[in-house]
Amino acid sequence: MMIKRFFNSSYTRAIRPCAKGKKGWLVLLPLFFVVTNTLMGQFKTVPLTNYYAVPTTPANAAKIADTPLTLPFFDDFAGVDKGMPDAKLWITPTNVWVNNTYSQTHPSVNMVSFDGLQANGSPYIFPKETNDSLMMQGRTDSLISKPIDLSSYSLRDSLYLSFYYQNTGLGEQPDPNDSLQVLFLNSRGQWNAVWTQKGKTPNPKFIQQFIPVKIADYLHGNFQFKFVAFGRLTGQFDTWNIDYVYFNKARTLKDTVLADAALRKEVSPLLKRYRSMPMKQLLANPTTAFADSISTDLITYSSRFNPKVQLKISNQAGTTLATQDITLDDFENKVEVRKLRVALPKVALSTSTTNSLKVKFQYLSLDGINTKLPNVLTANDTLSKTTVFEDYYAYDDGTAEAASYLSQGYGKVAVQFINNGKVDSVQAIRVAVAPALQNLAGKNTIVVVWDNDKGKPGKVLSQRQVVIQYPNKMNGFVEFDVRKEATYQIAEGVQQTAKTPIAVSDTFYVGYLQLSDDIPLKVGLDKNTVHYQLDATKKKAVYNTTFFSFGSEWVPDTDTNSAVKGSLMIRPVMGGKVEIIKVINQPLATESDLDAQLVLSPNPTSGLIQWNNPTLTTVEVLDFMGKTLWKEETRSQEVNLQSLNTGIYLLRLSNGQHSFVRKIAITH
Numbered sequence: 001m002m003i004k005r006f007f008n009s010s011y012t013r014a015i016r017p018c019a020k021g022k023k024g025w026l027v028l029l030p031l032f033f034v035v036t037n038t039l040m041g042q043f044k045t046v047p048l049t050n051y052y053a054v055p056t057t058p059a060n061a062a063k064i065a066d067t068p069l070t071l072p073f074f075d076d077f078a079g080v081d082k083g084m085p086d087a088k089l090w091i092t093p094t095n096v097w098v099n100n101t102y103s104q105t106h107p108s109v110n111m112v113s114f115d116g117l118q119a120n121g122s123p124y125i126f127p128k129e130t131n132d133s134l135m136m137q138g139r140t141d142s143l144i145s146k147p148i149d150l151s152s153y154s155l156r157d158s159l160y161l162s163f164y165y166q167n168t169g170l171g172e173q174p175d176p177n178d179s180l181q182v183l184f185l186n187s188r189g190q191w192n193a194v195w196t197q198k199g200k201t202p203n204p205k206f207i208q209q210f211i212p213v214k215i216a217d218y219l220h221g222n223f224q225f226k227f228v229a230f231g232r233l234t235g236q237f238d239t240w241n242i243d244y245v246y247f248n249k250a251r252t253l254k255d256t257v258l259a260d261a262a263l264r265k266e267v268s269p270l271l272k273r274y275r276s277m278p279m280k281q282l283l284a285n286p287t288t289a290f291a292d293s294i295s296t297d298l299i300t301y302s303s304r305f306n307p308k309v310q311l312k313i314s315n316q317a318g319t320t321l322a323t324q325d326i327t328l329d330d331f332e333n334k335v336e337v338r339k340l341r342v343a344l345p346k347v348a349l350s351t352s353t354t355n356s357l358k359v360k361f362q363y364l365s366l367d368g369i370n371t372k373l374p375n376v377l378t379a380n381d382t383l384s385k386t387t388v389f390e391d392y393y394a395y396d397d398g399t400a401e402a403a404s405y406l407s408q409g410y411g412k413v414a415v416q417f418i419n420n421g422k423v424d425s426v427q428a429i430r431v432a433v434a435p436a437l438q439n440l441a442g443k444n445t446i447v448v449v450w451d452n453d454k455g456k457p458g459k460v461l462s463q464r465q466v467v468i469q470y471p472n473k474m475n476g477f478v479e480f481d482v483r484k485e486a487t488y489q490i491a492e493g494v495q496q497t498a499k500t501p502i503a504v505s506d507t508f509y510v511g512y513l514q515l516s517d518d519i520p521l522k523v524g525l526d527k528n529t530v531h532y533q534l535d536a537t538k539k540k541a542v543y544n545t546t547f548f549s550f551g552s553e554w555v556p557d558t559d560t561n562s563a564v565k566g567s568l569m570i571r572p573v574m575g576g577k578v579e580i581i582k583v584i585n586q587p588l589a590t591e592s593d594l595d596a597q598l599v600l601s602p603n604p605t606s607g608l609i610q611w612n613n614p615t616l617t618t619v620e621v622l623d624f625m626g627k628t629l630w631k632e633e634t635r636s637q638e639v640n641l642q643s644l645n646t647g648i649y650l651l652r653l654s655n656g657q658h659s660f661v662r663k664i665a666i667t668h
Contacts, residue, residue: 068149068222071159072248076262077110078380084119085112091144095119100266101399101528103169105205107243107299108262108380114141114180114229114240115171124233136233137177143242144226150213151221153249159213160251161225164206164243167199170401170527171239174199178231178238182211187220199231199238206243210253236402257335260377261300263309264337266397266528267359267385268295270344275397275529277420278574279389283349284422295341296361296383298328308364309340313347316356321347360384391574392430393417395531395545395567399475400524403434404568406514412549413523414450414457414511415531415570423608423640425501426462427576429510430477432524432569433470440468445512445521447480449572451602452507456554457547461601462502463513468521475524479573482510485581486597486612496614500637501576503601503610509547510572524569531557531567578614578637591658600651604665607642609651616653616660623649641666 075089080098095118100106102113116123125136153159161182167174174180178199183191195211213219225247231238246258269275271282272291282289298309309326322345328338340361347357363381395415406413429447433440446465450457462482469478483499514520531546544556546568599612619639621630629649632639641649644666651664 068147069145070149071153072246073145073148074246074248074377076108076244076377076380077112078108078262080110085143089146091146093119094143095141096143099399101397102171102239102401103166103206103241104265104528105166105169106241106264107164107206108260109264109383110380111166111241111243112143113169113171114143114227114238114242116140116232116235116237123235137231138233140229140231140233140238142226142228145224145247147222147224148247149221150219150223153219155214155216155219157249158251159247159249160253160255161211161213161245161247162208162251162255163245164208165197166203166206166241167197168202168239169241171241172237172402173202174231174238174240176200179229180240181228181230183226183228184213184218185222185224185226186215186217188217191226206241208244208256210251257301258377259301260380261298261363262377262380263296263361263363263383264299264380265297267361267383268293269529270294270357270359270385270387273418274393274395276388276390276392276394276571278391278393278424279349279355281393281420281422281424281574282389285420286349289420290344292344293341294344294359295339297337297339298363299335299337301335310362310364311342311345312360312362313345314358314360316358321357355390356386356388358384358386392571393574394569394571395529396432396524396526396569396571397528398569399526399528400432400434400569401527401566402525403522404525404566405520405522406548408550410550411514412448412457412511412554413514413568414448414509414547414549414554415568416457416507416509416545416547417572418507419504423503423505423606423642424574425503425576425608425610425638426508426510426572426574427483427501428479428481428573429512430479430571430573431512432475433468433478434522434524435470440519440521441470443468443519445515447482447512448510449482449502449504450509450511451504452509455507456556457509457511457549461504461508477569477571483576483579484599484612486599497581498612498614499579499581500610500612501578503605503608503638505602505606505608508572510570511547525566526569527566529567530565580614594658595660598653598660598662600662600664603662604667605641606667607640608638609641609664610638611653612637613653613655615655616658618654618656620652620654621649622652642668 069089073089075086077085077098079086083098084092085094085096085098096112096114097119098110098112100110103111118124124138124140150159165180167180176199180197181193182195183193185191195209197209227242229238229240244258269291271277271289273289277289294311309328311324311326312320313322314320324342324345326340326342361383426449429449431447444465445468446463448460449462451459451461453459462484464480464482466480471478481499483501485497485499487495487497512521531544546557547554548557549555594613597613600609603609614635614637617633617635619632619634620628621641621644622628630641630644646666646668648663648665650661652659652661654660
């Protein structure tokens with residue numbers, strides 16, 4: 001097994017028998033665990049923390065609204081786009097997080113997640129690297145309703161609060177001593193626990209829970225209820241997800257189904273291989289870049305719907321580029337999920353009107369038939385996803401559910417990228433550096449660009465030592481420059497220092513070198529996007545994007561039994577121009593000095609070739625008989641020789657004063 005989850009409670013209990021049996025923290029490594037990991041895994045995952053966010057104050061105290069709410073109270077969190085719950089219903093700010101990615105079985109689009117992080121990604125208590133504060137437990141996230149006026153009700157009105165809950169999802173599993181609670185506020189301002197769920201085995205599906213109002217002391221004008229999680233305070237541990245919160249009168253335990261139809265899962269990627277790519281690469285070959293189909297799913301809780309869904313694709317200006325209607329058979333009178341998958345319509349693209357495309361699924365049948373909850377069930381009828389075409393490639397969806405790192409020190413990690421038919425260059429690597437386990441700020445790592453060698457990383461094209469930083473926001477990236485820096489003679493007695501992007505052909509790799517055993521670099525892991533695709537037998541990878549090495553041999557990370565299914569959040573930034581850093585007066589260099597300094601890359605090449613002397617602006621390609629086959633004037637320090645046949649040629653570069661000849665190989 002090449003990948004292994006790090007959530008191993010027996011390991012942690014073995015190293016800290018007096019501490020909480022918690023998963024995810026590398027403290028001491030017993031011999032049996034070293035042997036096991038050597039045989040079973042190279043990658044591990046840990047929950048995320050953020051050492052550098054500014055802590056926020058959780059909303060622990062109830063705020064009395066000017067006018068209390070009235071029943072019914074309902075929220076499926078569908079009207080929020082990743083962030084705070086609806087301030088009209090809940091006390092905000094709060095440290096829970098509304099999202100659509102922490103589970104794949106939620107009842108409706110979006111859920112609210114509880115863990116050990118505050119709203120800005122900072123843990124409630126900053127962990128010390130190796131002492132007992134790593135195990136600190138207590139009250140973590142909470143979600144408090146706005147006051148609700150129950151003064152006109154009696155116990156005979158059969159008031160019930162219901163909700164769906166799930167532990168773990170795609171987050172970290174709560175331990176048996178962790179819990180999620182519901183509390184009611186009585187007329188004397190006291191919070192009373194009315195329901196507690198301990199952390200047990202993970203819930204693959206959401207469970208619906210009913211809580212009746214049985215005590216008259218809760219029937220007052222400023223009643224509130226709240227959800228409170230208890231677990232570790234030092235990071236993204238002990239995950240609970242909640243959805244479909246519904247509080248109303250005249251309910252029974254049989255009142256389990258709302259007349260609702262809801263879109264749910266994240267819209268599938270618009271692109272076949274990536275979540276994002278540069279526009280110039282998309283335009284080079286749109287047919288091969290776009291996915292064949294686009295999908296989500298629709299769930300209904302009633303048979304009283306004639307399901308009809310519309311797919312719409314628009315550009316960043318809101319102009320509709322394509323639409324398609326989807327009509328489904330009537331639903332039966334039960335909870336039912338229908339997968340929505342349609343062929344992707346053709347869209348017109350141009351660099352002047354399109355730098356992003358928005359895919360929107362909209363359920364067209366109205367939910368107004370629900371007489372109990374008029375006009376509140378329409379927010380989950382729309383689900384959209386925007387694909388950005390800027391200057392980078394991305395496999396990930398922009399949200400990390402965990403962090404990943406190599407289980408052994410002094411290794412290498414590489415992620416494969418394939419240009420879409422147009423040669424290009426790399427100027428930087430963006431990494432979602434994950435704050436987990438140790439504080440690595442100020443320490444060094446090495447970022448690398450490799451060329452391709454028969455489907456694995458090959459020759460190093462660029463290797464730069466950089467200082468590790470952390471993003472300044474949750475799910476942020478840090479950009480590391482990989483351009484080559486060199487000094488050139490540009491005139492008599494004058495030199496300039498410039499940074500030049502790294503030329504890459506069809507397939508290339510970016511990644512990093514892990515320099516230490518005890519402080520491995522942690523990278524965000526998107527668990528919703530797998531990094532390899534298996535064939536029909538589920539045993540052989542059709543393609544793979546992630547490789548690791550602890551020596552000279554690169555190994556594809558394609559273990560089908562691995563628990564680390566996801567994509568490392570590493571993105572190459574493409575394109576860029578030569579940047580002049582400084583100009584200095586120097587003694588005149590000889591022609592032999594300039595010849596020794598000249599570097600061409602890549603060589604061999606499939607077309608694009610670059611050089612590091614900006615004064616060389618005349619380019620000629622000759623055969624070995626001295627015949628000129630191609631000539632061009634350029635100031636971009638690159639040319640595309642893709643039109644030439646496969647073979648060996650002579651490349652002559654000159655600036656009017658000096659001329660240099662190199663042998664180049666073109667391969668297609």
